[in-house]
Amino acid sequence: MFMYVFSVVLIIAANIFYNICQKATPQKANPFIALFATYAIASIVTLILFHFSKTDKGFLGSIKDLNWTSIVLAFCIVGLEFGYIMAYRSGWSISVCPLVANSILAVLLIPIGIFIFKENFELNKLFGIIFCIIGLVLINRN
Incomplete structure (x- = not known):
């Protein structure tokens, strides 16, 4: 642990x-x-x-x-x-760039984990993807 x-x-x-x-x-x-x-x-x-x-x-x-x-x-x-x-x-900005990059990365790694590494896909991951996308839209609004 x-x-x-x-x-x-x-x-x-x-x-x-x-x-x-x-x-x-x-x-x-x-x-x-x-x-x-x-x-x-x-x-x-x-x-x-x-x-x-x-x-x-x-x-x-x-x-x-x-x-x-x-x-x-x-x-x-x-x-x-x-x-x-x-x-x-x-x-x-240092407060936005990693957040945007890592949110997009997280969304893109989910299908890679599922199809290449045979990881499970649960409903909570779908909600995570949705929240990441919402977060990206909100953080990039002027």
Whole structure:
């Protein structure tokens, strides 16, 4: 139960600081250099954390366990990071942009969960979709 709650709290805390950092990235900074610096530091941090993780395989043995998802995820992360930097630079507010993006994401992930991952679809998910759409309409009204 601890990990169930802790993981969501970590996601929320990381997302708060993520959006603060994206919004505060200097306008004059090249977004790709900003991303390069971010991922260079992230690479060092993950290598240090890997050193303390429990594995019998070592670094190269663990790399052999990877598949195509790490490559695609790298492109997705760069797209996500670049998208947020450009969204904030184009005028999106920090209080609205993630809400709009994540509401649309939630609605789009429901059919993916149902058809690809065979997750259940209950009536409460339909109401969630409806509320997300209503929320998007209300938050984007001038």
